[in-house]
Amino acid sequence: MSSPAAPEVQMRPVEMHIYRPTDPAWATVVKSELCTGKKAAGICRHIELDVSGTNLAGRCFPGQSIGVLPDGVDGTGRPHKLRLYSLASPSRGEDGKGNVISTTVKRMIDEHWETHRLFLGVASNWLCDLQVGDRIRVSGPNGKKFVLPVNTNAHDYVFFATGTGIAPYRGMIIDLLEANCSSQIALIMGSPYQTDLLYHDFFLRMAQQYPNFHYLTAISRERNGEFDRLYVQDRLRVDADRLLPILTGGRALVYICGLAGMELGIFQELALMLNGSTLEQFLKVDPEAMRDVRRWNRSMIHKQVRPTPRVFMEVYA
Ligand SMILES: Cc1cc2nc3c(=O)[nH]c(=O)nc-3n(C[C@H](O)[C@H](O)[C@H](O)COP(=O)(O)OP(=O)(O)OC[C@H]3O[C@@H](n4cnc5c(N)ncnc54)[C@H](O)[C@@H]3O)c2cc1C
Known part of the structure; x- marks a missing residue:
């Protein structure tokens, strides 16, 4: 089956790395709610972050991700590493003004295969445990290739x-x-x-x-x-x-x-x-x-x- 000649694809230009992990912005959790059915096998939360007053406001677009720096240190005493989370918010943000961005986080729950002990993913569980009002460090936005086209x-x-x-x-x-x-x-x-x-x-x-x-x-x-x-x-x-x-x-x-x-x-x-x-x-x-x-x-x-x-x-x- 053949089809008409395809129009050129021009991707929407977006900014990246406004905040680096070494100098992150502070965001405040304004909403955290389940976004699966109540009896889902996996637990996923829709988490909204207020970034007003930072340079992320109005500059994060669907298809990009943000970096999250969980509090605490790993087994060797070093600060936990950054993890990426895709933005779930539209370009206008959740609030219509670009001040509130969101993401969708799945709690990572696993079992150590050697010891059969429970393993809880660091960042995903930390994020899902956060309460409204908690402040977190974020970097980004990251990515420019998975966005909508201009036209x-x-x-x-x-x-x-x-x-x-x-x-x-x-x-x-x-x-x-x-x-x-x-x-x-x-x-x-x-x-x-x-x-x-x-x-x-x-x-x-x-x-x-x-x-x-x-x-x-x-x-x-x-x-x-x-x-x-x-x-x-x-x-x-x-x-x-x-x-x-x-x-x-x-x-x-x-x-x-x-x-x-x-x-x-x-x-x-x-x-x-x-x-x-x-x-x-x-x-x-x-x-x-x-x-x-x-x-x-x-x-x-x-x-x-x-x-x-x-x-x-x-x-x-
Ligand atoms: C571009 C991009 C976008 C993403 N977007 C999303 C998103 O929107 N939502 C989302 O939920 N995730 C997203 N992710 C995945 C996310 O970045 C994390 O990788 C995920 O949440 C797991 O992180 P964690 O810190 O909870 O788990 P980690 O603590 O990093 O563990 C991850 C894995 O390593 C294993 N592991 C680590 N340490 C041990 C140990 N000591 N013993 C045994 N096993 C171990 C775990 O079993 C697990 O499988 C994205 C990733 C990328 C690259």
Whole structure:
């Protein structure tokens, strides 16, 4: 299937490193609330930070992240290292003035494999324990490659998320829809169970309100209505009626954010569904690799399987 020539992609210019970790800004927690269902297997909180009076105010954009410096020291007595957290707030901030930014934090809970003792991730649990009024040190913003384009109306959007990878899309989708962007916008959100979907009610409301916004979930350990278990990439197949016209329209940008590894399945499915110039808008694939798409592995990405500038990735462990 071929598609019209794609418009050039020009990314929104954003600032970075206004505050370095060595000279961070102080922010105040103004909200911390659960953003999963009450009985979710993982615990995620939506945390809002007041940055008014700092140079971060009005200068943080969806798709960027902030650095968080947790209080305390590690096992060797050194201050804890900085961790990055994606912004979940829209460009106007949570308050409409750019003074309140937000992020989405998942408590990292693990078990030491040798001692089978509980291990609690340092920064994520520290952040989730914070109370309204607590002050924290932040740096950034970081990142300039995973942002919206300048001319938002010139493109359609397919956003793939797993877990807290949803954070940047919350801000981007608010930005797009509040600006009356008429583009087609599809958000495909993956989680193990229905209760782990983040901001689910919010996205359902947005999808009801805006006919050009399509919210599709992919639950990997439970049935999805008429379908059995689904991973994000499976939505491309089972919702081809809705997604194929967006992908073949010649204007689409694909964003992938969340668990490292999720990009492989998405690329395989794109290669199975699209061909010729349509596939080439998103992926340049060596002819050899094209012979057996189902056998691709992660080490082939950026080598035999190369995402084009129309594909944006922010994946982390
Ligand atoms: C660009 C970017 C954006 C991100 N955005 C988000 C976001 O929006 N939300 C979010 O929740 N996360 C996000 N992350 C991940 C985040 O930065 C942290 O990595 C995550 O919260 C875990 O940090 P932690 O301090 O809680 O865990 P850590 O204490 O750093 O532990 C991390 C891992 O190391 C293992 N580990 C560490 N020390 C030990 C030990 N002594 N014994 C055994 N195991 C150990 C743990 O099992 C765990 O798997 C992002 C990462 C990047 C790179």
